[in-house]
Amino acid sequence: MIHSTRRPSVGDMPVRRLGLGDLRDCLMLAIDRQWLPEEAKWRLLFEVGEVYGIDDPGGGLAGTAVLARYGRDLGAVSMVLVASRYGRMGLGRRLMLHVLDRAGDATVFLSATEYGRGLYQKLGFRAVGRIVTHIGHFRPEPEDFKHDGLRPAREADLTAIRGLDTHASGAPRAGLITRLSSIAERTWVAERGGKVVGFGAAWRNVDNVVVGPVIADSTAMARGLIAELASELHAPVRLDLGADLADHADLADHADHTDLAGWAAARGVRPAFTTTLMTRGGPLPGARARIYTPVMLALG
The missing domain is CATH 3.40.630.30 (Gcn5-related N-acetyltransferase (GNAT))
Incomplete structure (x- = not known):
């Protein structure tokens, strides 16, 4: 046969x-x-x-x-x-x-490599910014630990953490944040007046530790959270940092996001590659200026 x-x-x-x-x-x-x-x-x-x-x-x-x-x-x-x-x-x-x-x-978003960008454009996606992935061993400076109100997260903080994520992402992601809290190597919060106003998590991937998400109301707070999360990890750190995102009205007045990239590079976490943030069906919802790093590129 x-x-x-x-x-x-x-x-x-x-x-x-x-x-x-x-x-x-x-x-x-x-x-x-x-x-x-x-x-x-x-x-x-x-x-x-x-x-x-x-x-x-x-x-x-x-x-x-x-x-x-x-x-x-x-x-x-x-x-x-x-x-x-x-x-x-x-x-x-x-x-x-x-x-x-x-x-x-639904509005759909993705992070595109150059290889896939042409296909996504043909399917109705448009570029709204870049994401520059930084990787390297984090070398903090003493001033990085001077932000007040930072502490390790407790189980009782989970409700507040989920609320902050919902506000920043503009969508209900309680299942994702709850699951992330169980696999994260570290989770820290920023507290002001007895209220949780920011948080960050770090979880271990194949050859690095992803610091994400980091949700904060200022770059200073984001730096403090990243420093606490990334110090003493004894592994390369990955930060997915947004750039050229002024297409979003919420981000237009937050050029200080780019300052975070320079701060990270000065501490050994340097640019490795760039992807394009693309959306289809409308702008991204939420208080996007508060998202300094995503959970991961695949999930936002």
């Missing part, structure tokens, strides 16, 4: 909802695209998002995409990956159309 070696057409390969049993194949797909196998990140995405994929008839996954919903009006798209052997066959577009259909009328 002669077996056909013809690769199936894209239209013959259905999109399905993935589960934790597919985690290994997601990690292998990431490696195929020269991404790190970020197991902790993928596990969080499976818990708080909807992970979709296309099976490769030869084994493993041909592609993935993730949608995280924050209520009815906001969603984050991430991990749009297509195996190198299926490159430029339309799988990325097909996965994107699937998750956008699932998102409905």
